[in-house]
Amino acid sequence: MLAATGLTAAMAGCVREVRNAVNRDGIDQLSLTITTLPADGDRESIQLSRAIRNALEAVGVDVSIAMRSHEEFLRETLINHEFDVYVGRYPTGTDPSYLYEALHSRYADEAGWQNPFGFTNLTFDQSLERQRDAGDGERRDAVAETLSAFAAEQPFVPICAPREYRLARTDRFDGWGDRHPATPLGYLGLEALDRENGSGNDDSRLRAVHTDARPSQNLNPLSAEYRNRGLFTGLLYDTLAVDAALLEDSGAESDGEDGEDGEDRENREDGEDGEDRENAAEEDEGDEGETGDENPDRETDANDADATGPDLRPWLADSWTLEDDVLTVRLREDCPFHDGRQVTADDVAFTYRFLADTTLGDDRVPTPSPRHRGQVAPLEAVEAAGNDREIAFRFRRSLEDASAAVAGALTVPILPEHVWRERSAAADVTGVRIAEGVTEALVVDNVPPIGSGPFAFADRTDREHVTLERNDDHFTLREGVDLPAPTASEMRVAIDPRSTSAVELVSDDDADVTTSTLESYVLDDVIEAADEADDLEVLESSPRSFYHLGFNARKAPFSNPRFRRTVARLIDKAWIVDEVFDGYARPIAAPLVDQEWVPDDLAWGGDGDGDPATPFLGQDGEVDVEAARAAFEAAGFRYDTNGRLRTRVSR
Amino acid sequence: MFTEMLLRVVVAVGCLLPLALVAFVGRERLASLRREWRQRLRESAPAVAVLAVVLVVNRLLRSSAPRISDEVGVHMTSTLYDLEGEFVFVFQSIETPALTAYFSVVYVYGYTFLLVFPILAYVALSDTVRLRRLLAAYALNYAIGLACYLVVIALGPRNVMPEAFAETMLYDSNPEYQHLTRQVNRYTNVFPSLHTSLSATVAIFAYRTRSTYQAWFPVAGVLAVSVAISTMYLGMHWATDVVAGIVLAAVSVVLSVSLVGRGWASTLRERVGLE
Numbered sequence: 001m002l003a004a005t006g007l008t009a010a011m012a013g014c015v016r017e018v019r020n021a022v023n024r025d026g027i028d029q030l031s032l033t034i035t036t037l038p039a040d041g042d043r044e045s046i047q048l049s050r051a052i053r054n055a056l057e058a059v060g061v062d063v064s065i066a067m068r069s070h071e072e073f074l075r076e077t078l079i080n081h082e083f084d085v086y087v088g089r090y091p092t093g094t095d096p097s098y099l100y101e102a103l104h105s106r107y108a109d110e111a112g113w114q115n116p117f118g119f120t121n122l123t124f125d126q127s128l129e130r131q132r133d134a135g136d137g138e139r140r141d142a143v144a145e146t147l148s149a150f151a152a153e154q155p156f157v158p159i160c161a162p163r164e165y166r167l168a169r170t171d172r173f174d175g176w177g178d179r180h181p182a183t184p185l186g187y188l189g190l191e192a193l194d195r196e197n198g199s200g201n202d203d204s205r206l207r208a209v210h211t212d213a214r215p216s217q218n219l220n221p222l223s224a225e226y227r228n229r230g231l232f233t234g235l236l237y238d239t240l241a242v243d244a245a246l247l248e249d250s251g252a253e254s255d256g257e258d259g260e261d262g263e264d265r266e267n268r269e270d271g272e273d274g275e276d277r278e279n280a281a282e283e284d285e286g287d288e289g290e291t292g293d294e295n296p297d298r299e300t301d302a303n304d305a306d307a308t309g310p311d312l313r314p315w316l317a318d319s320w321t322l323e324d325d326v327l328t329v330r331l332r333e334d335c336p337f338h339d340g341r342q343v344t345a346d347d348v349a350f351t352y353r354f355l356a357d358t359t360l361g362d363d364r365v366p367t368p369s370p371r372h373r374g375q376v377a378p379l380e381a382v383e384a385a386g387n388d389r390e391i392a393f394r395f396r397r398s399l400e401d402a403s404a405a406v407a408g409a410l411t412v413p414i415l416p417e418h419v420w421r422e423r424s425a426a427a428d429v430t431g432v433r434i435a436e437g438v439t440e441a442l443v444v445d446n447v448p449p450i451g452s453g454p455f456a457f458a459d460r461t462d463r464e465h466v467t468l469e470r471n472d473d474h475f476t477l478r479e480g481v482d483l484p485a486p487t488a489s490e491m492r493v494a495i496d497p498r499s500t501s502a503v504e505l506v507s508d509d510d511a512d513v514t515t516s517t518l519e520s521y522v523l524d525d526v527i528e529a530a531d532e533a534d535d536l537e538v539l540e541s542s543p544r545s546f547y548h549l550g551f552n553a554r555k556a557p558f559s560n561p562r563f564r565r566t567v568a569r570l571i572d573k574a575w576i577v578d579e580v581f582d583g584y585a586r587p588i589a590a591p592l593v594d595q596e597w598v599p600d601d602l603a604w605g606g607d608g609d610g611d612p613a614t615p616f617l618g619q620d621g622e623v624d625v626e627a628a629r630a631a632f633e634a635a636g637f638r639y640d641t642n643g644r645l646r647t648r649v650s651r
Numbered sequence: 652m653f654t655e656m657l658l659r660v661v662v663a664v665g666c667l668l669p670l671a672l673v674a675f676v677g678r679e680r681l682a683s684l685r686r687e688w689r690q691r692l693r694e695s696a697p698a699v700a701v702l703a704v705v706l707v708v709n710r711l712l713r714s715s716a717p718r719i720s721d722e723v724g725v726h727m728t729s730t731l732y733d734l735e736g737e738f739v740f741v742f743q744s745i746e747t748p749a750l751t752a753y754f755s756v757v758y759v760y761g762y763t764f765l766l767v768f769p770i771l772a773y774v775a776l777s778d779t780v781r782l783r784r785l786l787a788a789y790a791l792n793y794a795i796g797l798a799c800y801l802v803v804i805a806l807g808p809r810n811v812m813p814e815a816f817a818e819t820m821l822y823d824s825n826p827e828y829q830h831l832t833r834q835v836n837r838y839t840n841v842f843p844s845l846h847t848s849l850s851a852t853v854a855i856f857a858y859r860t861r862s863t864y865q866a867w868f869p870v871a872g873v874l875a876v877s878v879a880i881s882t883m884y885l886g887m888h889w890a891t892d893v894v895a896g897i898v899l900a901a902v903s904v905v906l907s908v909s910l911v912g913r914g915w916a917s918t919l920r921e922r923v924g925l926e
Binding site: 038039040043046047050064065066067069072462463496497498500501503504521580 | 714717721726728729732733806809810811812813814817822823826827829830833838839
């Protein structure tokens with residue numbers, strides 16, 4: 001009896017010990033997948049991914065690379081958030097205001113470029129709000145503070161900003177590079193030249209070649225998977241206003257006419273650090289700034305323009321006035337959509353309601369347009385103000401503080417209500433279960449697109465071409481309107497998946513311009529060839545996107561800033577720029593393509609040598625394994641005897 | 652661009668074919684062709700029809716294949732990479748401009764010639780069994796290969812390690828070929844290599860008919876080996892794809908030989924009362 005009790009007691013102890021041991025989850029080797037594009041989609045991304053894999057494997061992480069097509073890649077990262085880490089381009093303008101959307105906790109659960117990282121940090125949220133709300137005087141400090149917090153947290157690792165190069169023929173069109181060729185405005189206002197050897201036919205067709213097939217498959221301005229920066233949908237749809245900087249600033253990094261490289265690379269890196277922001281902006285415009293005042297006849301609107309931010313020019317809007325925090329926008333007269341119906345105030349009001357919730361207030365989950373979520377968020381209400389041409393905008397915050405918000409809000413594509421209203425219904429794809437709240441509007445290919453833009457849709461063939469024709473009713477073609485107008489009678493965009501063959505089409509006079517940027521490995525040859533040829537010009541323009549390593553902070557260990565910081569230190573950005581980009585990019589420590597806003601202590605190479613935020617642990621692309629391991633251990637991670645990094649992983 | 656490239660291939664192969672026919676087949680057999688071609692084609696009609704159906708299905712599936720792959724496909728690129736690593740770099744180590752030109756020509760022109768010539772050569776034989784087996788083997792290659800493409804989503808070495816193929820990558824050294832091949836191929840279709848399997852099929856048939864066409868077997872053999880190597884040299888395929896291609900060729904030949912017999916077609920013809 002006694003023995004039995006003793007045995008039971010001993011057993012109980014033993015069982016407790018066993019349970020204690022068994023219920024502890026083992027800590028396994030960290031194994032992660034880098035999601036990226038194959039070389040056919042983005043030659044640099046896959047090379048970056050492999051460099052990062054090699055560095056991580058050297059420090060005991062098991063890495064595999066998953067390559068996806070453009071639309072799959074964006075669907076997995078932006079919409080379904082099914083990734084560990086990814087390497088790709090972040091499409092951004094030059095203003096730091098995008099950071100609010102990109103990293104604020106309130107967007108962590110949303111689809112699109114709003115916080116795809118699932119990064120959440122209350123202190124960081126406060127910095128983001130401050131930099132967004134700050135008036136012009138305090139903004140510089142607020143942005144600097146946000147960037148410092150960013151450098152400490154590394155929600156994603158900014159790697160480098162590639163300069164953009166395109167090849168154009170100068171014998172059929174002139175005026176390339178007056179406006180940034182990554183934007184729709186870059187293809188307006190061109191001068192069609194008579195060609196002496198022309199056949200006498202209508203020869204003002206603009207023949208573009210694009211390396212990404214997606215525009216030939218889908219022209220939906222709301223689609224996060226099929227759009228990068230909306231170049232072609234930007235030609236098809238008008239916005240109420242345009243960024244004045246895009247009208248006047250070519251984005252060209254030099255004032256040279258022909259392809260040159262080299263000298264001006266250093267110039268960019270010096271930046272305009274210490275200068276007052278407004279002065280710097282003025283000077284940025286360079287020569288064109290003098291002649292760039294497009295709208296002398298708009299003097300009457302100058303006061304209003306100041307109130308809503310100095311950076312906007314009316315486009316589809318005729319003018320706007322501000323009264324009691326209500327912005328009243330007046331539309332231009334007689335602007336038809338491509339199907340002949342007039343653009344009315346109701347269409348505009350509908351557009352804003354629709355972009356904010358594509359279900360139009362149905363009882364299902366509200367589903368904003370993922371590409372315009374941040375732009376329409378500051379709007380409280382948008383209503384037609386009693387007649388066909390006036391729309392009243394009410395913002396959530398006082399307008400003096402919201403110039404960036406207004407600029408964002410007035411640059412969304414205006415949609416025709418009679419086409420899009422019925423697309424608020426739930427998407428219906430035969431045989432596939434659709435998630436709650438996915439509307440037709442988000443998944444429709446929108447062919448043919450009906451907008452009011454300078455070009456109308458004409459034809460397309462999947463993976464071969466998309467052809468646009470001039471909208472002869474467009475207001476920019478009218479007397480007295482001093483805005484860049486569509487001069488080409490037709491714009492045929494041929495799809496050709498590689499830079500080499502695209503370049504060949506341009507040099508053989510089968511195309512006039514490459515609308516995609518050229519991959520860096522062909523640039524040496526292209527620049528040399530263009531130098532020798534009379535009728536070829538390399539368009540060099542400022543970066544409009546940057547490469548980055550994105551972490552899925554919803555999962556351990558990517559949720560741990562110490563882990564992210566240590567990974568950031570395994571990436572030799574300067575070496576990557578030389579090896580992968582052949583020097584045609586600028587390594588960055590702050591997540592901005594424009595160095596204007598970057599404080600001295602975060603400027604590349606400003607503080608000692610190289611990366612001021614997360615200096616590389618090693619040399620010339622080779623990771624110093626000992627130092628890197630020590631860094632991981634100092635961050636609280638452990639190694640086993642086989643040198644494998646062990647960590648708890650959430651799946 | 653596409654039509655121009657197609658024309659170039661058609662013209663080049665069209666010029667080569669008569670020469671090859673005279674050299675390998677001989678005037679005597681070609682002369683017999685004039686008398687009997689109707690009869691021989693009628694006998695081979697079922698095999699021609701099967702091949703035609705497979706090719707049409709292939710064409711029709713082209714637009715919907717990516718969507719089907721999305722549903723049932725498995726991403727295998729990293730598996731292939733883990734399996735063989737940087738083995739294909741072996742061929743990079745012998746890279747010269749002349750070799751690049753040779754393999755590029757073999758990949759496009761040599762391959763087309765290799766596929767078309769034996770059809771004509773076997774039409775010239777009075778016994779149509781070789782022709783019917785060859786056509787059946789082509790159809791099997793395409794059908795099985797197509798099924799693999801739907802299930803296996805994989806990208807070739809050039810898409811994973813673009814910098815390693817900077818000098819030899821077909822579309823960089825000869826950008827114009829891009830216009831031709833992208834009409835035929837998707838970049839996610841690499842496993843198995845159909846270039847290899849169809850070339851190997853031709854080589855196996857050449858071996859089986861070496862008593863009839865003595866000179867053709869060594870030529871077909873060299874061309875087939877060149878095509879297989881070119882797919883790796885140019886960065887299109889992994890070695891695993893090539894091995895799978897050879898296996899597919901062997902399977903297709905064995906199946907076609909056992910399915911298409913001397914007696915089969917004539918039995919069928921008797922049944923439908925053609926004779």
